[in-house]
Amino acid sequence: MHFLSKKNVQEFTLIVRIGNKYHSPHHLFTFQQLRCLELQDCLFHPPLGFNGFEKLINLDLVRVTFDPSIFTNLISKSPLLERLRLRCCTNIDILEIDVANLKFYEFIGKTKSISFKNAPMLEKVTMAILGRRLLNDTSPVCSNFPKFFHYMPSLLELDISGAILEYLIKGGLPEGPPTALNNIKSLNISSMSLRNAEVVSSAVYLITSCPKLQDLTLEFYQVSVGDIVEPVVELLRAQSSSSGAVKLQRVKVNMFTGLEMEMEFMKFILASAPVLEEIFIWNCTLYLFRSCKQMIDDMKEFRGASPNVKFTFEEIDMEGGYEHEEDM
Template sequence: MEQTEPPKSRLKVQMEMELDRISYLPSNVIDKILSCLTLKEAVRTSVFSSRWRNKWAMLSGLVFDEKCFSTENCATFVNIVYHVLLSHTVPIEKFVLSHNTHRIPTIDIDRWVLHLSRNFIKVFELCIPDGPKYKMPLCFFSYQDMIVLELSQCLLEPPTTFKGFRTLKRVSFHRVTLAQDVLENLILCCPLLECLEVINCDGFTHLKIDAPNLRFLSFSGRLEDVSLQNTLNLAVVCFNSWRIYHRQDHVSSSNLAKFFIDLPYIQRLTIDGAAVQYLAVGDLPGRLPKPCLHLNFLSLPLKFYVLAEILTTIYLLRSSPALKVLHVTVRLNLLRSVDEEAESRLDSLYDDVNCSFPKLQFVQITRFSGCKAELDFIKFLLVNSPVLETMAIRASSAGGSPEVLKKLLQLRRTSSAEIIYLDP
């Protein structure tokens, strides 16, 4: 005859569950809670009960950063990483190492990277704050399950047998050294690449991109040339070349036309540094061979004393019928201005009755000095923007001239746009 538990015992168990609900949570709920905690907080949950004791060792993602372990003792931090890695009982899919206190010995990072090569790493982030660049060991190039890769202050020298990361979708390189052929092959051999960020890297002078699935590109650093091929899905580009190497005085081919030839679906373009100077090289076309039918946001610096850069900007605007937002940062040089011949050429462009910006709604101009070239450009925008709502102008110095403001308010416009004039 089957014995039933006395009512008193069942009541006791029920009372215990009421008093200690956290110990009786379903496993999936516990896993969800742990995934929302830092690694340090997750380890501390071991004291809750026996059910929680080893749960942290089943996390698929490990993040070692300042929020997690703020100890200033490098040896202590290194021991913590070793303990966590050796105590882990499930495959590690995410590993983030970003510790800014003391330099971690290279031999320890080598061992951690080797240990991770036995797992199925999908997200790998290694951020070295300063000091000598860390050379990625050969075992790193066997991480064939990666989807996200972020490296900072590292050196990449893959073996000759390296065939790329076939599943990689997002790459972010900050202060990474890699040769020209390494960069090109890495991009080419990542067929699923959607997001690429290359910031202040060295070892190459050309940025050659061949990535059919790429949707976001951000580059900042020294550069001699750019080549975008097979980038038909690229929608967002941030291009900041803060140094352009010297080239011949006259180049027949147009950098402006070449840059946009494989960008038919670009939606947002942010240009900074000497990038406009680069685009202005060569024989400028009056319009791009193929208009940017989807470009709705444009931000760029402009030297109003350099005719080629003004023309580059105007031609780009004329080729962007979907543009809604325009940001212009004036690069000042009060001692220089375009000559009379250049002004005459600009006047003829500004008087072009076939020019219109049918969707432009917001214009922001910063570091405005009030010179004639700037006023002419603003007038050009106001006259040719029938749906413009706001023209926000921020002066280059406090206490802008009342006469300049008066001139701005008197400019003819084809819309009811509001002109907002601001001090720095």
């Protein structure tokens, strides 16, 4: 490292494979030409007087321990930063993103509050909360929807978990959707619970508020027959005659079992998307409550806004080690 400190190092990766956390080498903080930094399983503690990496473009931290104030200072002194990934790092009570040149942002971890203060160039956001919930977040007076999306007008791709949906709906849904949703073309919602009417309402609002949405991916939490929640079914039935996903072309659904709540959600999708071309669904055979053919036949009976949707259902047998695919 001492040798490297005398060179114009632009890319540096440190991946620690030992059990205990490894302190990031102090010579790292002398790399003033650094553009790409990737750290994994280590402690990040800059020395006093550290002025950041002013040429840094890409920062990737995985299971890195740091003082949240140090992280905030690092970000504020990286004016050229375009890509930021934080995965399973130190809990950050208040997560604020104020990076003018940021284009890609991924956060997987725990936090109490999320806000984007300044992200005019941000095109892709991936966010998931570990443990499914924000840490002890209290319900705000006003909706979190506009607060979350207000400062990212260039957003094209959004990948969020069900816990983020729970956070967004706190304070209620705004009458008018945030303008940041106007350009989203790809939406991925993972670990979504159909047992929670508020989460389902938030998902429906988000899907129908993206007028340029083309690709939608959904992943449902595993449910059982006894999990059917009548308010959710009623909510989805009320939405099934509405429109909104006017440019949606492709839908992929993971962990689909065929229960009533899931079928009603598909009915809503089919009724909302006049140019829909393809629906791809998959799950493990073990978790299916009905056959692939039966589910596809039922979906084809729904009143769809698009007449020529192709249904593909992939069934994976974990015990037998084979895949079965139905096309209709």
